[in-house]
Amino acid sequence: MMKRRDSIKTMILGSIGASMTLKSCITSEDKIVLDQVWKYSYGRTQDELKWDYKVLTGKFFSETELLTIEKIANIILPPNNYGSIKDAGVVELFEIIAKDFSTPAHNEYGEKVLRRGLIVFNELSNALYNKDIIECSEKEIKSIFDDIAFNDNEDDHLQEAIRLFAVYRGMVLTGYFTSEIGIKDLGYKGNTPNVWDGVPEEILKDYSVSYDQEWISRCVDQSKRNDIAEWDEDGNLLT
């Protein structure tokens, strides 16, 4: 009986303080691999950590494929003073997404789309230059992209390549603009504690818009935000 009561007790508040680290559910051999790849800490559940571990430790693309992706990505978005595609982790993202979007629910994206892209791009470079993309010069690759990078090319034979190129372009840009350097490049200013007190005056002027006085007279007075709210019985704020 004592034992049964104990097991009920463990459920009560069972998970408080339970540290949810991936390290508690893996073997010591795994740990060596894990320490190399694990740099993410973003509030995962146990099940999510297990999935992440699978995604981060498996291998989808070959070295040649990854080098090809890097070469393509650098032409889609060349480096600038903020950094390069490599600095933005874009090649790594291709590898992760290929494994992450690998279930039937995600339509085997890695195989059917990302790897398929490399196959199709290599077919095009072989037809034109008799070699794979990885062997091509930047100029040769650009000549291939000129045919498949724009949405107005109606050549039937190129439609699959155009669709796949759009995915590659999307992956490269989304990877870049969700990276630390890409967000700096974009200039995004938020994701940090601050006090919103309306659109800056000069911006309002730029757009010839203004705040309706009646509207903003009822908005929060940020100098009184720390005063505890009190109301009269009709709901008028007193503080």
Next chain:
Amino acid sequence: MEIIKSKKEYDVIVVGSGAGGGMATKILSDAGINVALVESGPYFDPANPDQQTQLKWPWESPRRGAGTNRAFGDFHMSYGDWSLDGEPYSSVEGTDFKWWRSRMLGGRTNHWGRISLRFGPRDFKSKDFDGLGENWPISYDDIKPYYDKLDKLVGVYGTKENMFNEPDGFFLPPPKPRLHELFYIKGARKSNVKVMPSRLSVLTKRINNERGICFYCGQCDRSCSVYGDFSSSSCLVIPSLKGGMVDLYVNSMVNEVITDKNGRATGVSFINKENGKDYKIKGKIVVLAASACATARILLNSKSNAHPNGLGNSSNLIGKYLHDSTGAGRGVFIPELINRKIYNEDGVGGMHVYSPWWLDNRKLDFPRGYHIEVGGGMTLPQYGIGWNPNDFNKFFGLRTGGYGDSLREDVKKYYGSTVYLSGRGEAIPLKENYCEIDPESKDKYGVPVLRFRYKWSDYEYKQAKHMHDTFEEIAYNMGGIPLGSKPTKEDNYGISVPGEIIHEVGTTRMGNDPKTSVVNKYERLHDVDNVYIVDAAPFVSQADKNPTWTIMALSWRTSEHIINELKRQNV
């Protein structure tokens, strides 16, 4: 099979820790009542660094926040979405329903939009106005005192507007509009659409010394680590645990309400998800708050000699009248907003302005209204940004696609130039729309699962059509270009799949007549005098308001009723 029983008898067992269960737990335990709170998911506290996603950057997720694991992206704070491994559900052929389940302390209140609207006088008596659906057995006056107390306890910003069906409350002051919201105000007014400050349960001003105030990161959907927004776990359950009257059971999935030979509830049985074992705990009163469909499932699975077709189901109405809010949306490109000067406009986690229902349905070809929500701005980049970097070139007669440095400039050029308009409307509850036990399927714990049958009627399609006509008019009036094409009849006017808006209600509706309703006006089963339901299952109709505020006000009212019953020893 081993079943582990506890000797202790609780005064009240509360099943589920979301809006309704959290409120019941607080009110009951504050009154010195002994409560067992049974939650199917893990403990959750957004202040716990191991669980926190607030203020994370996209690169802190290996997939840059993509939605592989969580439907709304890696940082979204819901454990569980429209699908859960090993816990299936199905729909009758030719129909579709998507069932959202958040399995965690606080449930869906950790991810919701914090839109906190009172139902108005008309919303409780809609049948009097259009002859459709059913009236509630209570009126606005019955619930008003609880809305008032709720505003003060939990906090909601807004403004007094003196509109008949959008009752005012005890509001904190709203934040000033963002730039794209000023464009919306301009466009909406030109279209004669009412527009006013939104009403969100976000603390723009301090309400007590236990909770922090909003620091404008725009991430309420990640659940606030300083409790600057409302979630049941942060603001009701965790504080209640400190009072010593609550035993919290986590990862404990209730599958049945246990009854004695007379059919009265004596407790609940649940499965501990960590060890797979079955447990029973005893209580004088059982309060269900597992969410509308999960509560219906528990009741329908609680069969006994006294209740052969499910607990409290003599009316055969459990699961019936299931309904969700309608939804439709349209993106709008604002050419004037290209090449923006960048400043921090994260604001609160949601809109600063919105449009309540502004028309008279007697002059329209559909019976119930909708409100319009506004999204947009220079938001935190997530997986997907830049995917079609220069699609809007087509509006300027320029080529789309390409490669090279110009793409970088295109992404910057169009960043923050899109506004998104969403309608959320009231559907007519129908008996033909329901959930029921699927005789063929069980979940991984061996418990029978739900099967849904839900179809919109012409009322909802016509309403969605009206939404799209309105979006287009407002889009042009704000100087914008509506994106894509307007959905037609063949596209079902772009209406959401039932369940997608995550406002499902109505499965144990409230009424005075036990033949046509499942619970009475205090949310107690007509058939069993010690089982109450405080989630959205008792809703007679889901107004064009978000349901949370009404779930909580009703739960508070029911909890006071339970306290009185216990005092009078009626239970």
